[in-house]
Amino acid sequence: MKIVRFKHTDQINYGILEKNKIKIVEGNVFGSFKIADKFIDFSEAKLLPPCEPSKIVCVGLNYRDHAQEMKDRIPEEPVLFIKPSNAVIGPNDEIIYPQMSKRVDYEAELGVVIKDKIKDLEENQVKEHILGYTCFNDVTARDLQNKDGQWTRAKSFDTFAPIGPVIATDIDPNNLDIQLFLNGELKQNSNTSQLIFSVEKLVSFISKIMTLLPGDVIATGTPSGVGPMEVEDTVEVKIEKIGVLKNTIKK
Known part of the structure; x- marks a missing residue:
């Protein structure tokens, strides 16, 4: 599984990258989450740093x-x-x-x-x-x-x-x-x-x-x-x- 953090239409979300599509994640990838049926095309997303480290x-x-x-x-x-x-x-x-x-x-x-x-x-x-x-x-x-x-x-x-x-x-x-x-x-x-x-x-x-x-x-x-x-x-x-x-x- 490849987890991405991305921006799309001014919203920041986590998702799962599968070929040229990103499946939206519901919940917290650092805890409990599920992969929703919703997805967006990879070309429509701006990839962000995949995590926000405190250090x-x-x-x-x-x-x-x-x-x-x-x-x-x-x-x-x-x-x-x-x-x-x-x-x-x-x-x-x-x-x-x-x-x-x-x-x-x-x-x-x-x-x-x-x-x-x-x-x-x-x-x-x-x-x-x-x-x-x-x-x-x-x-x-x-x-x-x-x-x-x-x-x-x-x-x-x-x-x-x-x-x-x-x-x-x-x-x-x-x-x-x-x-x-x-x-x-x-x-x-x-x-x-x-x-x-x-x-x-x-x-x-x-x-x-x-x-x-x-x-x-x-x-x-x-x-x-x-x-x-x-x-x-x-x-x-x-x-x-x-x-x-x-x-x-x-x-």
């Missing part, structure tokens, strides 16, 4: 090749940072290149969407508390990250958290091809089987630090091949069984 918990250096690329040691525990909710944008929205940065990078990632309020989970409890999975681009002002020595400013600009296009349920998050294309050219190409810490390990670990709320997103890290984007570039995160998250870069 995005990101994992740094979670692919071995990316840790080597960044000349960092393999972490013994997940390395965490947080992106604010104001950074969230959806499919086909514009990533704004900040004036104070001279290098803005793409980072393709698998996003995990939390289903309900959770705290202190063990790994074997995690699966039932995940709504599904989505594409995520951890946009980063790399020059500011290197300058600051920590990551908050570089990761937190408005529009620096593209999410979408759907939340895919009932898939194995630990064996998905993940790619990034810049202006149609393949730049990142890996599989989530290469994660240092699995999805189950990450959700459990994070839940023992902070309460996670419905719609919160965990960004699981990026593989090797990160690099810069320029104004007017088009960037696409493609993840097997989920879809393609496409955005453009603007001043």
